[in-house]
Amino acid sequence: MTTSAEPRVERRRSVRRSGAAVARPGFAWAAPATLFFLLFAVVPLILVAVLSFTNWDGLSSPQYAGLDNWKALIHDHVMIQSLWLSVLITVLGVVVQTPLSILLGVWAAGKQRNRAILSAIYFIPLLLSATAISILWRALLDPNFGVPSQAKWLFGDGNLFGHQTSAIGVLVFVGAWQYTPFHTLIYQGATRAIPPVLYQAAEIDGAGTIRQFFSITLPQLRTTMITSMILMVVGGLTTFDTVLILTQGGPGTDTTISAYYMYEQAFKSFDFGGGSAIALVLVIIATIISLIVVKVSGYDKMRSSTEGL
Amino acid sequence: MKKRWLPRAVAGSVVLALGLTLAACGGGSSSSSGSGSFTVLVYGDASNKVEKQIVDTFNKTSKVKAKLQTIPGADYQTKLQTLINTKQAPDVFFNWGGGSIAPFVKAGLLLPLDDMIAKDPGLKSNFLPSVFNGAVVDGKSYGIPMRGTQPVMLFNNKKVLADNGLTAPKTWDDLLNAVKVLKAKHVTPIALGGGDQWPTLMWYEYMYDRIAGPGLFEKAMGGDKSAWDSADSRAALAKLKELIDAGAFGTNYDSVKYTDGGSVALVAQSKAAFELMGSWYYSQQQQDNPDFAKSGLGYSSFPTVDGGKGDPTDIVGNTNNYYSVLKKTKYADAIAQFLKLQYSDEFVKAHMAIGNLPTTTSTVNFLGTAAIPDYAKFQFELVKAAPSFQLSWDQAYPQTASEAMHTAVQQFFDGKLDADGFIKAMQALPTS
Known part of the structure; x- marks a missing residue:
């Protein structure tokens, strides 16, 4: 590259120089993003807030209903249950996916034989849409024609979608199957960024592989874990497509998580007012959770973990 | 400094072009030529092959074309109600009569078909009265029977x-x-x-x-x-x-x-x-x-x-399924012609062949041509004899x-x- 014509290099330099002259990026740089954010996040949010005080079936014009939707929501046991279910599925998701993706990520960061090929195969679920994955698993878990019919010792009568525990288990499993590769990717990158000096020093001190993993790798991955967990929490709270296709909130309302309940109220019962109220509750809860996570993790004043090296 | 404008202008126009393309996607199918077309929305299942056949028959002779759209079973009502008051609304749509169209009638979205029936009384007289009445709301007819009982x-x-x-x-x-x-x-x-x-x-x-x-x-x-x-x-x-x-x-x-x-x-x-x-x-x-x-x-x-x-x-x-027409359609005359096909012999025969039982008055003549004549007769007798x-x-x-x-x-x-x-x-x- 550097052997090419002199003038081009000249020009590039001049461009860079004039860019540097702008000093701090002004508001103009943020304008496109701000505009999109206003248009696609803030405006709909305001509309939803307004709708939550109306009765609207999506056909005629909305009727002002005062606090009716909110009063109904407070006494709605399905709504309260759905919040717990959302939290449960999120927590289970984090608990299942974190250890798996750390182990896989650390493994994938190494230099073993066939590692690249195996990793590539393992990342495939990440490329599929959640809908396709859910349809696939729904078919695979059919009690009469799917895997359960061939493995009765494990699945019994195969009524996976007929009990709350097994239905939640399926949701968590499919979620993990889909998203673990993504978090593995994050951990792989982070592991590779750990300075090799640390391991060399540990080896001299006589630390084995397991000791190295717990004393160097894990502490060095701390900030990555927080990033990954925040993504898992956000993903868990907004789980929707897997529920829609795999369980439809059933049996009964046993897997009706908040995001699905919102959809059900708005687009199946055509009560857009009630649906909007649920949506607002979700927004508020998600905001509170992310504030807590940021505070607790120190994400806002996070320091580099390679400090002092 | 002058040269820096070029990449920006290019990037800007690309974004603009993308935006316009997207907008065009959302715009739907407004008529491009003088003849135009109307959309027919039906519940997606095994009966669609008859609907396809009837649409093809209609398009052979008509200048205004019919376009068939299907929505897979479970999501039909949801999607219909979401889009019926938008620009993407179909001109003609499948429904179950009675309660399923009442909210649309109340919102003033549907075209009463009484004028069409006045012009072509066959649209009413060719169907079994009890079935035809399934789509009458507040004394006005809003649906023509399609498929079967x-x-x-x-x-x-x-x-x-x-x-x-x-x-x-x-x-x-x-x-x-x-x-x-x-x-x-x-x-x-x-x-x-x-x-x-x-x-x-x-x-x-x-x-x-x-x-x-x-x-x-x-x-x-x-x-x-x-x-x-x-x-x-x-x-x-x-x-x-x-x-x-x-x-x-x-x-x-x-x-x-x-x-x-x-x-x-x-x-x-x-x-x-x-x-x-x-x-x-x-x-x-x-x-x-x-x-x-x-x-x-x-x-x-x-x-x-x-x-x-x-x-x-x-x-x-289900007493029957019906085709209802949106009030804002521009092709009411062509649709009237399309609805006529719902009591044609071709329609009755095609449905009989896949095991459905149309509720036209002519059905009884074709019981013998059904895929399984015994099945058709059994159903026909069942419906005829039922007090409720x-x-x-x-x-x-x-x-x-x-x-x-x-x-x-x-x-x-x-x-x-x-x-x-x-x-x-x-x-x-x-x-x-």
């Missing part, structure tokens, strides 16, 4: 019954006995797509009709919620419970669906003996398992129940009630709700 029947696998020395059950006790025999042989007695919830509802509809007659549901629909708490209601629930506890549906029915072909395959592959389903079941089996549909599929009406007040010849199901044809509960109730109704129906089958809980849930449903 869809009574719910008890289908069976003939071979499984024969192998176990059974026949199609005539009485409730026959059914209970069949359940006992089949269970001992490790065959699921009755296939049920419980995951879809509405197939489960059919058992309630028949049970309530056999025990209490059609009056109980009419009373409840009319707003008298005490009907759900009556002795008849409790008796019907007790009978259902008896059947469930006898193991009639196996244990994993909640993980089985009708809409993904699960329960259909159970019967076709002799893993289950019975399935309670609408008459469209025949065309579904014909599509999924043609050989079984031809020779192995048996059917009978719902068994009689001793001591019940309901007429044993009563039926439940109860519309599916989830279609009769307003759409706002259907989720809660389906949940209650599933939970009572699972034992999660007892009779009291079910009654309470039904009483909580909005009736208007």
Whole structure:
């Protein structure tokens, strides 16, 4: 590259120089993003807030209903249950996916034989849409024609979608199957960024592989874990497509998580007012959770973990 | 500095172009030439091949073209109601008449078809009056019957019954006995797509009709919620419970669906003996398992129940499907011509060939040309003889009630709700 014509290099330099002259990026740089954010996040949010005080079936014009939707929501046991279910599925998701993706990520960061090929195969679920994955698993878990019919010792009568525990288990499993590769990717990158000096020093001190993993790798991955967990929490709270296709909130309302309940109220019962109220509750809860996570993790004043090296 | 504008201008115009393309995608199908076209939206299932054929026939002669769109079964009503008041709304759409179009009529979205009928009285006179009236709202006609009448029947696998020395059950006790025999042989007695919830509802509809007659549901629909708490209601629930506890549906029915072909395959592959389903079941089996549909599929009406007040010849199901027209369509004249095809001989024959039973007055002449003439005759007699044809509960109730109704129906089958809980849930449903 550097052997090419002199003038081009000249020009590039001049461009860079004039860019540097702008000093701090002004508001103009943020304008496109701000505009999109206003248009696609803030405006709909305001509309939803307004709708939550109306009765609207999506056909005629909305009727002002005062606090009716909110009063109904407070006494709605399905709504309260759905919040717990959302939290449960999120927590289970984090608990299942974190250890798996750390182990896989650390493994994938190494230099073993066939590692690249195996990793590539393992990342495939990440490329599929959640809908396709859910349809696939729904078919695979059919009690009469799917895997359960061939493995009765494990699945019994195969009524996976007929009990709350097994239905939640399926949701968590499919979620993990889909998203673990993504978090593995994050951990792989982070592991590779750990300075090799640390391991060399540990080896001299006589630390084995397991000791190295717990004393160097894990502490060095701390900030990555927080990033990954925040993504898992956000993903868990907004789980929707897997529920829609795999369980439809059933049996009964046993897997009706908040995001699905919102959809059900708005687009199946055509009560857009009630649906909007649920949506607002979700927004508020998600905001509170992310504030807590940021505070607790120190994400806002996070320091580099390679400090002092 | 001047040169820096070029990449920006390029980037800007690319963004703009992308935006315009997207906008164009959303804009839909406004007419490009003078002739134009209108869209026909139907429920996506095995009957679509007839709709396709009729649209093709229409397009051969008409300048204004019809375009067929389908929405897969389970999501039809949801998507329809979401788009019907938007620019993307279809001109003509499939529905179940009565309660399913009432909200649209109330919102002033539908075109009363009385003018069309005045010009071509055949649009009314060629259909059975009781069926045509299913889409009359507040004295005005809003739908022309399409497809066929869809009574719910008890289908069976003939071979499984024969192998176990059974026949199609005539009485409730026959059914209970069949359940006992089949269970001992490790065959699921009755296939049920419980995951879809509405197939489960059919058992309630028949049970309530056999025990209490059609009056109980009419009373409840009319707003008298005490009907759900009556002795008849409790008796019907007790009978259902008896059947469930006898193991009639196996244990994993909640993980089985009708809409993904699960329960259909159970019967076709002799893993289950019975399935309670609408008459469209025949065309579904014909599509999924043609050989079984031809020779192995048996059917009978719902068994009689001793001591019940309901007429044993009563039926439940979908009275018919209808085409309704949107008020804002620009092609009312062409649509009138299109609707005429819904009573043509070609239409009747094509539906007969896939096992549907159209409700034109000419149907009786074509019974012999049906895919299985006996099946067509059986259905025809069933509908003709029935003193009451109860519309599916989830279609009769307003759409706002259907989720809660389906949940209650599933939970009572699972034992999660007892009779009291079910009654309470039904009483909580909005009736208007």
